[in-house]
Amino acid sequence: MRIVSIQCYIPIFVFGTLRANGRFSKYLTEFLDTKQDVFIKNYQLCELESGDVYIEKPKSTLTCSGVHGEIYHINYECLWRIQHLENSSGSFPKTYELAILDGARGKDGKEILGFYFSLKRKKVISSGDCFQRDDLMSKLKHYIEQTPADEITDDNIICAMHRTY
Numbered sequence: 001m002r003i004v005s006i007q008c009y010i011p012i013f014v015f016g017t018l019r020a021n022g023r024f025s026k027y028l029t030e031f032l033d034t035k036q037d038v039f040i041k042n043y044q045l046c047e048l049e050s051g052d053v054y055i056e057k058p059k060s061t062l063t064c065s066g067v068h069g070e071i072y073h074i075n076y077e078c079l080w081r082i083q084h085l086e087n088s089s090g091s092f093p094k095t096y097e098l099a100i101l102d103g104a105r106g107k108d109g110k111e112i113l114g115f116y117f118s119l120k121r122k123k124v125i126s127s128g129d130c131f132q133r134d135d136l137m138s139k140l141k142h143y144i145e146q147t148p149a150d151e152i153t154d155d156n157i158i159c160a161m162h163r164t165y
Helices: 076-088 136-146 154-164
Strands: 010-014 034-040 044-047 053-056 067-074 096-100 115-119
Touching: 010 076, 010 154, 053 115, 076 096, 076 115, 076 136, 096 136, 096 154, 136 154
Parallel strands: 010 115
Antiparallel strands: 010 067, 034 067, 044 053, 096 115
């Protein structure tokens, strides 16, 4: 088993304060490999009463305005750090969790692959054991540790996470 490598880059869609020049962009900039501006046409931007902003894929895309953001390629350590801040920092809202973009499409109709922080929703633990909850970060780390580095691509990461999560 190898240690999670800094050479492995994970695509993450950023749409809010983590974007370049945003309030929390400092948490990404030191780990960035590439950045790509994107517009996801079949998701929508929403706001909670608390002022926290999130994106979701609506049931109908007829009135969907789309979401502008950026795809960053970051290493596992950076993703872990953001996940930790989302769950424990007083500065970050506690309403987000890591998720996989599901069928996201750009203006050109091409699929956009990546992870994003979605609105945390109530889940039922299927095993009945609190210690056996699905954890996307653990599954991602396991995949990275077990997969040869030359086989880790955006497509392979997302497909593997879809199969196991």
